[in-house]
Amino acid sequence: MMATNLTLLFISLLAITTIIRIWLGRRHVLHIQQHRNRVPDAFSASISLGAHQKAADYSSTKTRLVLLETVVQAALLLLLTVGGGLQLIDEVWRNILPNHDIIRGSAVIVSALLVSSLVDLPFDYYRTFVIDQHFGFNKMTRAMYFTDMIKHALVGLLLGAPLLFAALWLMQGAGDYWWLYLWVVWSLFNLLMLAIYPTFIAPMFNKFSPLGDEPLKRRIETLLTKCGFKSQGLFVMDGSTRSSHGNAYFTGFGASKRVVFFDTLLERLNGDEIEAVLAHELGHFKHKHVVKRIALMFLVSFIGLALLGWLAQQEWFYAGLGVQQPSDYMALILFLLVSPVFLFLLRPLLAGYSRKNEFEADAYAAQNSDARYLVEALVKLYRDNASTLTPDPLHSAFYDSHPPASIRITRLMSATAH
Numbered sequence: 001m002m003a004t005n006l007t008l009l010f011i012s013l014l015a016i017t018t019i020i021r022i023w024l025g026r027r028h029v030l031h032i033q034q035h036r037n038r039v040p041d042a043f044s045a046s047i048s049l050g051a052h053q054k055a056a057d058y059s060s061t062k063t064r065l066v067l068l069e070t071v072v073q074a075a076l077l078l079l080l081t082v083g084g085g086l087q088l089i090d091e092v093w094r095n096i097l098p099n100h101d102i103i104r105g106s107a108v109i110v111s112a113l114l115v116s117s118l119v120d121l122p123f124d125y126y127r128t129f130v131i132d133q134h135f136g137f138n139k140m141t142r143a144m145y146f147t148d149m150i151k152h153a154l155v156g157l158l159l160g161a162p163l164l165f166a167a168l169w170l171m172q173g174a175g176d177y178w179w180l181y182l183w184v185v186w187s188l189f190n191l192l193m194l195a196i197y198p199t200f201i202a203p204m205f206n207k208f209s210p211l212g213d214e215p216l217k218r219r220i221e222t223l224l225t226k227c228g229f230k231s232q233g234l235f236v237m238d239g240s241t242r243s244s245h246g247n248a249y250f251t252g253f254g255a256s257k258r259v260v261f262f263d264t265l266l267e268r269l270n271g272d273e274i275e276a277v278l279a280h281e282l283g284h285f286k287h288k289h290v291v292k293r294i295a296l297m298f299l300v301s302f303i304g305l306a307l308l309g310w311l312a313q314q315e316w317f318y319a320g321l322g323v324q325q326p327s328d329y330m331a332l333i334l335f336l337l338v339s340p341v342f343l344f345l346l347r348p349l350l351a352g353y354s355r356k357n358e359f360e361a362d363a364y365a366a367q368n369s370d371a372r373y374l375v376e377a378l379v380k381l382y383r384d385n386a387s388t389l390t391p392d393p394l395h396s397a398f399y400d401s402h403p404p405a406s407i408r409i410t411r412l413m414s415a416t417a418h
Contacts, residue, residue: 006320007082010338017344018074024395025067029060031392040389042409046379052389058135059388065131069123076119077337082322086112086333090325102168105329109164112333121149132243135386140242151204163189171312171328179309183302190297198232198251198258206242208235208260216271220259223275227282227368232258240264245385248277250285268384273377276369283364289357308335347398354401362412371412378409 036056039047079085089111097104128145132138140148166185170178193201202208211217211234220234231250239246239262246265251258259278269277284290311317312331321338323330365374382389382405389405396404403411 002314002316003319006316010321010341011078011082013344014074014077014341017341018070020344021070022067024392024398025063025070028392028395029063031395032056032060032063032388032390035390040406042406042413043379043382043389046376047383047389051383051386054135055382055386055388056390058131058386059391061131061135062127065123065127069120072119072123076116077341080112080115080322080337081334084322085115086330087323087325089115090323090327090330094325101172101327101329102165105168105327105332106161106164108329109333112337137244137386138242139240139244144242148205155201155204159193167332168329171332176309179305183298183305186301186305187298190294194294198260202251207238209238210234211236211261213266216266216274219271219275220278223278223282223368224259227279227286229282229285230257234259234261236261236263236266238263240267246381248274248281250281250290265381268380269377272370272373273380276365276371276374277377279365279369280361280374282368283361284357286364287357287360289361304335304339308332311335351397351399351401355403358402358408359411362408366412375409375412378405378412 033056036053037049039049039052043052086108090108093104093107093111097107125145128138128140129142163185167182170182170185174181211220217234224231235258237260244264246262246268248259248261248265251260259281261274265277266274308331312326312328315326318324318326318330318334321334323334362371362374365371381387387405391400391404393404402408
């Protein structure tokens with residue numbers, strides 16, 4: 001009875017979330033196209049109608065692809081779970097490795113994730129070599145694309161395999177509180193990744209060079225000192241080798257922190273605008289947004305693993321999701337696959353929290369640089385990255401980690417009036 005109820009609940013929630021995603025996506029496209037032929041007043045002096053229409057078409061095209069991807073991913077999830085896909089994969093590996101639970105479990109999980117990745121691959125390829133290519137953003141060659149894909153797979157395997165083995169080993173032999181020990185291991189692993197990513201992992205995919213513009217470097221170092229931020233260095237990333245999109249960010253944790261600028265960003269913005277963008281990023285540091293998000297991640301993973309520790313002991317959890325033979329590794333992969341469905345309706349809360357952080361960072365930038373320059377920088381980035389200026393409000397509230405352009409610019413302009 002419990003298994004049947006879980007099956008019905010899962011299928012119902014998957015259908016509801018898929019319908020909501022499609023409805024929101026269609027609203028978004030319709031809203032963008034309805035406002036395609038008029039630049040919003042706040043941007044009319046700085047963004048041409050042609051650039052505005054390009055952004056509208058770019059956003060609409062990407063969203064339509066996401067709608068198709070949503071349907072395919074929902075169908076795949078049904079096939080893997082109640083459709084018996086995971087059970088079939090498990091049976092294949094049971095015949096190959098009948099007496100090696102941890103190795104077999106790792107093989108089952110990797111196989112399931114590989115199937116999901118192969119289904120996602122055509123969408124990512126189309127997004128890169130058709131959509132981004134058509135709108136002039138893609139700079140990658142196919143050789144570079146597949147080389148990056150292989151690198152990501154190898155890095156993921158090298159880093160993920162030990163963690164997966166540790167998880168299955170703990171689940172098998174660490175007693176009732178295996179989930180607590182795994183949470184400790186998971187938390188330490190994430191802190192380690194934050195520390196080593198800038199120095200050892202990111203350079204596998206991009207070239208990072210010290211910032212060579214001495215006047216700009218001195219200006220940035222002055223701002224960093226003023227804001228009490230200590231970094232390992234200022235670096236320029238060769239983002240132009242893959243995309244014409246521009247950005248700037250902080251990366252690392254503790255002593256490994258570094259400031260990174262895309263080379264495309266430095267080409268488009270002047271010194272005042274770069275300083276304002278950096279002041280915004282420093283706002284995230286000053287308000288401890290990164291630390292708070294890490295703490296939230298640890299809290300969510302603690303609750304999630306505690307829940308998994310209980311579900312792994314319930315036969316209805318497996319039977320209700322299409323698995324006939326309960327096992328530690330099946331509990332883990334089932335939980336990884338289905339939990340996003342049950343958590344989907346919490347997404348607006350996380351998006352709203354992220355937008356709140358962005359407003360706080362903007363306010364900090366307005367206090368420690370000139371808000372007018374941040375406005376100018378944002379307008380250039382919206383234009384050059386073809387970011388829509390007219391998102392559907394409901395779609396934006398549900399998904400967007402950053403505030404809509406018009407609201408963000410209005411707040412910053414009000415800051416310049418004080």
